[in-house]
Amino acid sequence: GSRKIVVAVIDTGIDYSHPDLRSNIWTNTAELNGASGVDDDGNGFTDDIYGYDFSSDGRTELHYGQLGDADPMDGYGHGTHVAGTIGAVGNNAQGVAGINWQVSLMAVKFLSDAGFGAASDEYRSIRYATKMKAMVANASYGGGARSQLIEHALREAGAAGMLFVAAAGNDGSDIDQFPSYPAAYALDNVMTVAATDSRDRLAWFSNIGAKSVHLAAPGFGIISTYPVKLAKEEGNIDPYRTFSGTSMAAPHVAGAAALALAADSSFIGKPAALRTRLMATADRLPNLNGRVVSGGRLNVANAVDPTYVAQPDLNDPTLVWTEEAVDFRTPRFPTERVDYAWPIRKPGARAIR
Numbered sequence: 097g098s099r100k101i102v103v104a105v106i107d108t109g110i111d112y113s114h115p116d117l118r119s120n121i122w123t124n125t126a127e128l129n130g131a132s133g134v135d136d137d138g139n140g141f142t143d144d145i146y147g148y149d150f151s152s153d154g155r156t157e158l159h160y161g162q163l164g165d166a167d168p169m170d171g172y173g174h175g176t177h178v179a180g181t182i183g184a185v186g187n188n189a190q191g192v193a194g195i196n197w198q199v200s201l202m203a204v205k206f207l208s209d210a211g212f213g214a215a216s217d218e219y220r221s222i223r224y225a226t227k228m229k230a231m232v233a234n235a236s237y238g239g240g241a242r243s244q245l246i247e248h249a250l251r252e253a254g255a256a257g258m259l260f261v262a263a264a265g266n267d268g269s270d271i272d273q274f275p276s277y278p279a280a281y282a283l284d285n286v287m288t289v290a291a292t293d294s295r296d297r298l299a300w301f302s303n304i305g306a307k308s309v310h311l312a313a314p315g316f317g318i319i320s321t322y323p324v325k326l327a328k329e330e331g332n333i334d335p336y337r338t339f340s341g342t343s344m345a346a347p348h349v350a351g352a353a354a355l356a357l358a359a360d361s362s363f364i365g366k367p368a369a370l371r372t373r374l375m376a377t378a379d380r381l382p383n384l385n386g387r388v389v390s391g392g393r394l395n396v397a398n399a400v401d402p403t404y405v406a407q408p409d410l411n412d413p414t415l416v417w418t419e420e421a422v423d424f425r426t427p428r429f430p431t432e433r434v435d436y437a438w439p440i441r442k443p444g445a446r447a448i449r
């Protein structure tokens with residue numbers, strides 16, 4: 097990964113002082129080196145060093161002339177967990193490692209310390225992340241109604257080069273039929289993620305959508321970072337927790353997007369191409385066929401491998417198929433159920449099925 101790649105975590109905030117996140121937290125250098133109570137970079141937000149807290153909790157009080165305040169500390173735990181999957185510090189001999197060992201995590205808070213948020217605060221969050229040049233945003237939330245205002249903000253984000261990665265949701269339903277937002281916005285910079293378990297089965301709670309859910313990623317039994325203060329209050333001081341949900345799947349994809357941007361700068365500013373790359377390099381799985389657009393589960397190694405040539409769509413009518421017999425032999429008679437895998441290579445073939 098790279099500290100040059102900025103990922104906005106639009107969520108309940110981030111524990112930016114967490115020992116396993118601290119050195120990967122985005123900082124607004126003008127504010128960090130500036131004066132307290134002054135909008136040093138003139139972006140309209142005062143003292144926004146790590147991001148901003150847009151959560152108004154339905155109140156109307158003003159801080160520095162803004163609803164919310166400059167401190168995006170996570171008082172709930174969700175956003176810190178998401179942040180760790182994207183970019184917990186790697187190779188530091190503690191806790192977990194994110195998809196990116198190095199990255200810049202921008203804390204954009206609009207969900208309150210009870211985990212709820214208003215669409216108006218979501219709108220302001222997306223606008224802030226766009227203004228401050230986040231290249232990827234993670235949106236592990238949903239349930240709102242369709243909003244033309246938010247759709248407009250997402251279009252603007254796309255024009256500025258941001259890939260917006262959304263959790264599909266945990267209702268066990270098909271969002272092509274029962275749309276849930278922001279997951280169901282049909283924009284080419286919005287990428288929606290379903291959850292699988294460690295055996296590549298679709299998680300029982302995961303929403304699907306052959307048209308509106310693009311990819312699956314691990315979202316069952318995911319260990320990641322948790323706010324230090326909350327962990328102490330709960331009496332289990334180890335600041336890591338295991339959660340399940342499409343909220344945990346989306347940051348695997350957002351993290352992969354950031355890693356792909358670090359590996360190949362030609363994707364910078366091209367969120368639609370980045371989305372296509374992540375889908376084309378997925379491992380296609382029979383149980384995801386017809387449930388997500390790509391029919392596949394994220395494969396980060398393929399996504400960042402410049403020599404990897406994605407297999408074309410097997411339903412492509414221009415493909416000409418030939419059949420060949422292949423002989424498989426197990427090395428010994430299996431006395432219990434075992435799985436074997438054989439690589440099949442055919443020089444010149446565009447696809448093998």
Ligand code: CA
Nearest residue numbers: 135137139141
């Ligand atoms: Ca500022």
